[in-house]
Amino acid sequence: MLTNFGKALRKMRIDHSEFLKDMAAKLGVTVAYLSAVENGKREVPDEWLEKLTNEYNLTSNERKELQEYAYENKESLKINLSGIQREEKELALAFARSFKDLSDEDMRTIQQIFNKR
Template sequence: MLTQFGVFCRKLRIDNGELLKNMADKLEVTSSYLSAVETGKRNVPHDWIEKISNIYQLNAESAQVLKFAIENSQQSVKIDLKNTSNQEKNLVMAFAREFKELNEDDKSKILSILRKNNGGEV
C-alpha cells in the first residue's frame, strides 16, 4: 500500500510521463529502494524534499504538499539527544513511552502547545 509520499510520487511520475525506474535514476537510487520508500518499508531520506523539488521544479505549493506527504509517511523518527539536558531527555523519553496511550484531548493540547511555541506551524 502506498504512503502519502508514494501517492505524490506516482502522480508526479504520471504527470511527467515517467516510470518508477526513471524517477529512481533521477534520485540516484534503485527502483526497489524507491518502491520501499513509497510503500513505507523505508523512511524517506531527509534530502529528498529538496532533491525532488529541484529535479521536478516544483512550485512552492507543490513543495509544501510534498513536505507534508513525507512527514505523514514516516514510519519512525530519530531524535538527536546530544547536547540536551537531563530534563529534555526525560521529556523526550516520557513522550516516546506514553504517546500511544494519550487520549485525543491530550494530543490536541500538546499539539496546541507546540504550535504556539512554533508560530503556528508543526
C-alpha cells in the same frame, strides 16, 4: 500499501511522463528501493525532499505537502544540532526528552507557536 508520499511520487511521475526507473535515476537509487519507499516498506530519505524540489521545480506549498507525507510514516527523526547555539541545542534536547509526556493542551500551544512562523 501505497503511502501518501508514494501516491504523490506516482502523480509527479505521471505528470512528467516518467517511469519508475526515470525517477529512481534522478534520486540516485534503484527502482526496487524507490518502490519500497513508495509502498511504505522503507522510510523516505531526508535528502529526497531537496532533490525532488529541485528536479521537479516544486512550489513551496508542494514541497510542504510532500514533507508532511514523508513524515507521516517516520518512527524517528534525526536533528542536526551542529552549528547552533547552546540555548537552541538545550531547547531541542529538552523537547525530545519530554515529548511523550506533553499534554494535549501543551501540544496545541506548541503547534500554535509553530503555525505563526
